[in-house]
Amino acid sequence: MQTSALPDLAHTGAKPVHWLATAAAMAAVVALAGLLQPEAATATAQASEHATTAGSGAAPATAPDPAGIVFPLECGGAGQTVADRAPGDLDGDGRPETVVSVHCTAGSGTPPGGVYVLTQASGAAPRVVATLVDPADNLTVTGLAVQDGTVSATLLGYSSTEVPRCCPDERESASWRWKGSAFVRSAGDSSALA
Structure with a gap:
C-alpha cells in the first residue's frame, strides 16, 4: 500500500465542534429561506388571512344557492x-x-x-x-x-x-x-x- 504524500483532510477526522458548526450553518440557511419567500406567496397568504378575518373570524360569505327554494311562480304540477x-x-x-x-x-x-x-x-x-x-x-x-x-x-x-x-x-x-x-x-x- 502506498501512502499519500498529501496531508490528512480535515473532514476525515471530524470533531464535535465541526458537527455543531455544520448544524448551525444549516439552521441559518433554513431560517433565511423562510424569511425570503417570493412576494406572490406572501401577498396570497395575507389576502387569504384578510378574507378569513374580515367577517368576525368567519369564512367569507358565499352567494345564496337557489336549490330547494320554492319561488312565487304558479306552475301547476309542472315544476x-x-x-x-x-x-x-x-x-x-x-x-x-x-x-x-x-x-x-x-x-x-x-x-x-x-x-x-x-x-x-x-x-x-x-x-x-x-x-x-x-x-x-x-x-x-x-x-x-x-x-x-x-x-x-x-x-x-x-x-x-x-x-x-x-x-x-x-x-x-x-x-x-x-x-x-x-x-x-x-x-x-x-x-x-x-
Whole structure:
C-alpha cells in the first residue's frame, strides 16, 4: 500500500465542534429561506388571512344557492326551473346576493319567467327578498347578469295576445339598482323582433 504524500483532510477526522458548526450553518440557511419567500406567496397568504378575518373570524360569505327554494311562480304540477343565476353584492353590505331567472318547466313554447333576488343571513336558509320581473307580465328573461351592483337582463315579450306564445316579438333591455330600500328599474332599448 502506498501512502499519500498529501496531508490528512480535515473532514476525515471530524470533531464535535465541526458537527455543531455544520448544524448551525444549516439552521441559518433554513431560517433565511423562510424569511425570503417570493412576494406572490406572501401577498396570497395575507389576502387569504384578510378574507378569513374580515367577517368576525368567519369564512367569507358565499352567494345564496337557489336549490330547494320554492319561488312565487304558479306552475301547476309542472315544476320550476332556475334558468340562470348571477351572484353579486347588490346593496353594498359586503354579503353577496343571488339574482335568479326562474320559469315553469315546460316541454315546449316559451314559458313566462320571473326574476328574483335571494339573500341569506348567517346560518339561515336562502330566501326571496325581491321580485324584479313578475311572471304575470308574461315575459321571458335572457342574458341575466350582475355587474358593479347593477342587475341587467333582456326581456322578451308579446305585442298582443294574437302572437303565439312560442315566438316573442318584442325585446327590451332592463336594469335594476338598489336605491335606499328598494330596487329601481331603468328601462333601456326596446325593439320589435323580426
